[in-house]
Amino acid sequence: MAVVRIASLSDHLGETVTIKGWLHQKRSSGKIIFLQLRDGSGFVQGVLAKEDESEDIFALAQSLTQESAIIVHGVVQTDQRAKNGVELQVRDIELVSLTHDYPITPKEHGVDFLMDQRHLWLRAPRQRAILKIRAEIIRAIRQFLDSHEFTQVDPPILTPSSCEGTTTLFHTSYFDEDAFLTQSGQLYMEAAAMALGRVYSFGPTFRAEKSKTRRHLIEFWMIEPEMAYVEHDESVAIQEALICAIMQHVLSHCEQELRTIGRDTSKLEQIKAPFPRISYDEAVAFLQSTGQDFTWGDDFGAPDETKIAEAYDRPVFIERYPTSLKAFYMKPDPARPEVVLCADLLAPEGYGEIIGGSQRIDDPELLIKRFEEHDLSKEAYAWYLDLRTYGTVPHSGFGLGLERTVAWICGLDHVRETIPFPRLLYRLYP
RNA sequence: UCCUCGAUAGCUCAGUGGUAGAGCAUCCGGCUGUUAACCGGAGGGUCGUAGGUUCAAAUCCUACUCGAGGAGCCA
Numbered sequence: 393m394a395v396v397r398i399a400s401l402s403d404h405l406g407e408t409v410t411i412k413g414w415l416h417q418k419r420s421s422g423k424i425i426f427l428q429l430r431d432g433s434g435f436v437q438g439v440l441a442k443e444d445e446s447e448d449i450f451a452l453a454q455s456l457t458q459e460s461a462i463i464v465h466g467v468v469q470t471d472q473r474a475k476n477g478v479e480l481q482v483r484d485i486e487l488v489s490l491t492h493d494y495p496i497t498p499k500e501h502g503v504d505f506l507m508d509q510r511h512l513w514l515r516a517p518r519q520r521a522i523l524k525i526r527a528e529i530i531r532a533i534r535q536f537l538d539s540h541e542f543t544q545v546d547p548p549i550l551t552p553s554s555c556e557g558t559t560t561l562f563h564t565s566y567f568d569e570d571a572f573l574t575q576s577g578q579l580y581m582e583a584a585a586m587a588l589g590r591v592y593s594f595g596p597t598f599r600a601e602k603s604k605t606r607r608h609l610i611e612f613w614m615i616e617p618e619m620a621y622v623e624h625d626e627s628v629a630i631q632e633a634l635i636c637a638i639m640q641h642v643l644s645h646c647e648q649e650l651r652t653i654g655r656d657t658s659k660l661e662q663i664k665a666p667f668p669r670i671s672y673d674e675a676v677a678f679l680q681s682t683g684q685d686f687t688w689g690d691d692f693g694a695p696d697e698t699k700i701a702e703a704y705d706r707p708v709f710i711e712r713y714p715t716s717l718k719a720f721y722m723k724p725d726p727a728r729p730e731v732v733l734c735a736d737l738l739a740p741e742g743y744g745e746i747i748g749g750s751q752r753i754d755d756p757e758l759l760i761k762r763f764e765e766h767d768l769s770k771e772a773y774a775w776y777l778d779l780r781t782y783g784t785v786p787h788s789g790f791g792l793g794l795e796r797t798v799a800w801i802c803g804l805d806h807v808r809e810t811i812p813f814p815r816l817l818y819r820l821y822p
Numbered sequence: 823u824c825c826u827c828g829a830u831a832g833c834u835c836a837g838u839g840g841u842a843g844a845g846c847a848u849c850c851g852g853c854u855g856u857u858a859a860c861c862g863g864a865g866g867g868u869c870g871u872a873g874g875u876u877c878a879a880a881u882c883c884u885a886c887u888c889g890a891g892g893a894g895c896c897a
Contacts, residue, residue: 421860422853441854458847473855493832497847498858500834504889560895576897601895602823614897693893736897745897793897807897818889 393465399433401478404468408483411436411464414515415456417498425453427482429464434648435517438464438480445482452485458497459515461488510813511822521649522809525642526798530594532641533615533792536634537592542617545584545591547577552772560600573598578789579721579776581618582752585787586779592617604817605694606806607744609795611815618789624723624733624751627788628709631737631747632665634792635707639663642801655803659741662705669709672731675700691717694744701738707746711735720762722750723786733788743800749790756780 396409413431420426427438440453456462466480473479495509496516506513513519537544550564550571561572577593584591593616600610619627639660642650650657670678679686679696692700692710701708712731715724722732734750753759759780763770770777798810808814813822 417858419856419859420853421856424854424856426856426859428857437857439855443854471855473857475857493848495832495847497833499846500858502834502890504829505833507889597897599896603893603895604890605892608896612897691895694896695893748897791897796897 396468397433398429398431398436401434401436401468401480405470405478406468408465408467409480411466411480413462413464415458415460415462416515416517417458418453418456420454425450427453427456427464429462429480430515430517432520436476436478436480437474438466438482440482449482449485452487453482455490456485456487457491457494459491459494459512461491462486463488507808507814507816507819508821514812517652519809521646521652522798522802522804523812524649525646525653525802526794526810528642528645529638529794529798529801532638533634534594535641536637537615537617540590540630542590542592543588545581545588545593546595547574547580547584547593547616549574549595562598562600575599576614576791577616578618578791581616581789582776582779582787585618585620585789586783586785589621590617590619602817607694607796607799608817609807609811609814610817612807612811613794615792615794616789617792618787620785620787622788623786624711624735624788627749627751627790628669628711628735631709631735631749631790631792632667635667635737635747636663636665638797639801650802653802653804655801659705659803660801663707663740667707667709667737668704669711669735670700671711672713675710678703689714689716697738697744698742701740701742701744705740707737707739709735709737718750720766720768721752721759723753724758735790739796739800741800741803743796745793746796746800747790747792749788751786751788754780754784754786756784 393408393410395412396404398411398413401409411429411431413429415427416430416435417428418425423442425440427440429436429438440450442450463486464480464482465484466482469479469481470477471479496506496512514523550566551574552569552571561575564571564573575597577595581591581593595613596611597614598611617630643657643660673688675692676686676688678700682699700710711734712725712728713734715730715732718732718734722734725731725733732750736745737747738744739746753762756777759777760770763773795807795810799807802810804810808816
């Protein structure tokens with residue numbers, strides 16, 4: 393008897409198959425029992441009518457508990473009464489292990505409890521669907537970059553110092569030296585871009601900030617492409633194409649999962665190029681036109697970003713922020729040195745910034761000046777300056793936040809469900 | 823770090839000064855098409871911790887602990 397994954401059951405209509413999985417839930421009615429089975433690939437209902445089964449099998453089915461591990465043999469049938477049109481007429485059940493008192497009952501639960509049970513919560517249909525969509529988003533990103541001549545390069549996770557010097561880093565010891573967990577691989581990716589042309593990193597990133605909002609994780613995953621001989625406008629065009637490719641891939645590969653989590657896909661289908669591009673100046677003018685007191689040179693707060701993003705039905709780029717607001721390595725606009733060649737991409741529906749990118753400074757003199765202005769040690773960044781000393785070229789890059797992208801595409805109200813084991817402020821378990 | 827809200831059965835909650843409650847889960851019984859199934863019964867509690875006010879505190883006050891949402895910072 394062939395072992396079949398639930399996801400492909402509809403290819404085996406009329407056949408007797410074996411499913412290896414778990415009992416997700418059970419409903420019974422004296423002479424008929426419905427088993428909701430899951431095997432990781434999907435969910436299917438098994439049906440046992442008392443008159444069709446041996447007494448032993450019927451009694452075993454009756455005694456099964458939520459999340460017991462079972463191997464089920466049965467006949468695949470179409471049935472209009474079944475949720476996805478297919479169900480299994482159970483012929484035999486092997487009990488692999490019986491579960492007692494599964495903590496997550498079929499009832500609503502609070503966040504604190506579910507986070508404590510995260511290792512079990514992952515089995516829920518909704519959580520499974522989100523992780524599946526996350527995996528497909530990752531696949532789409534890799535497919536896009538790999539097919540656009542990018543090479544994956546892995547920057548270090550243990551670093552001697554801050555990349556941007558802004559956020560608080562996790563401190564650790566490196567034998568007799570201090571070390572920090574990376575908050576961005578960008579500077580290393582610039583080195584890699586000079587070796588391989590177009591590169592991207594895909595890895596975890598750590599921020600020891602005491603941020604406690606629906607958009608923040610302490611440990612999250614970032615994709616950081618870096619491109620030699622690519623200037624600001626071309627970088628923005630690549631970002632736009634990447635987001636569109638992700639969206640198309642998810643819409644065509646995750647139909648079932650999007651339905652499971654109840655995502656309104658019409659909002660996702662609207663996500664097509666071109667995305668609006670507005671300047672920082674225009675964004676300031678927009679906020680002022682809403683009656684808000686906002687001065688040129690101030691940074692946008694989260695409510696400001698939401699207000700701007702809500703004015704559009706697709707992601708919006710905000711370009712050319714004041715130089716004083718942005719990181720030391722960003723290249724000033726030659727036509728207007730008071731702003732830099734950068735862009736943040738704000739997702740719709742209030743999901744916030746999902747991409748931050750810029751063209752990098754390629755002039756060694758200016759970079760040295762920035763080190764001084766930002767009080768950065770020339771010794772620590774000597775290698776970074778070398779990139780401008782030896783064959784410097786215009787180059788650009790950006791960072792895409794994976795979890796915020798997943799939260800947006802899934803329509804979640806918090807990023808904690810976008811990653812299997814979220815690291816949150818004051819939460820390191822499980 | 824700051825602001826706001828919360829903590830009562832395994833879980834989700836009601837109870838706002840006078841004998842500790844419901845639904846789900848668990849156990850027992852019933853039901854041949856259930857979809858968080860339903861119906862009947864049973865067991866299940868140091869009301870977050872420590873003080874205080876009161877004849878009487880889950881309820882009012884103080885401190886602390888833990889959690890949630892938000893701000894700042896960011897992806």
